[in-house]
Amino acid sequence: MTDTASPVLLDVADGIATVTLNRPERSNAFDLPMAQQIAHVVDRLREDDVRVVVVRGAGKRFCAGGDVMSFLGSDDPQARLHELAELAESGLRGLGELPKPVVVGVHGAVAGAGLSFVLNSDIAVASRGTKFVAGYPGIGLTPDAGVSWLLPRVVGQQRALRHLLGNEPLSGDDALTWGLVSEVVETDEDVVTRTDAIAARLAALSPSALAAAKRMVKGSWSTTREENAVEEADTIAHQLGTPEAQAAVAGFARG
Secondary structure, three states, X not given: OOOOOOOEEEEEEOOEEEEEEOOHHXXXXXXXHHHHHHHHHHHHHOOXXXXXXXXXXXXXXXXXXXXHHHHHOOOOHXXXXXXXXXXXXXXXHHHHOXXXXXXXXXXXXXXXXXXXXXXXXXXXXEEOOOEEEOOOHXXXXXXXXXXXXXXXXXXXXXXXXXXXXXXXXXXXXXXXXXXXXXXXXXXXXXXXXXXXXXXXXXXXXXXXXXXXXXHHHHHHHHOOHHHXXXXXXXXXXXXXXXXXXXXXXXXXXXX
């Protein structure tokens, strides 16, 4: 377990890594130490004993984006914000590029760069009362942490522009309709229960098969249909030769 005073907590048990954003007094908003800790935690998540990653936020809100006071209070706010934006994007991109499933559970509020956790996840669960808001236009700033690149790819350009320019909050149900989250549950407590259940199911499956499926889906944006077809055939044939697949297929054949 990470030091409980850390801005990001990490616990690994039974192949499941639970990452908890731990600045509840600041609505888990990013400051420089938190961005640095996320990068450190992502490095740990690459290790073989982690099969599935779950990300949640402590307190009443999942993540309020960047901590405005943390850079306004510095000697050079623009330089500090530039550094924070680069570090946050790098760490969250690393989270999304992990060769293992990433499950994010959100509640309360998801604003600004906090949206990048959802966009970099593979499965996202939200409580119905969660509010998703861009936040940037309200303080005269622009998207960061990969949001301007990822959001249109997830929800489409028109919806992305509506969200990022209009600054109107989305409900959990709106986010589900847009395809921003995978499912909606009733309460914040249900988010914990549901993400734990999803992680347990994924942890019981073949890590190499999940990693390959994730790689092919995310890589399909930059390949042709023909190139993808070749990779699919190569990958499924290779996967059949792994001990994990052979055991699973033998069990299926036995009924």
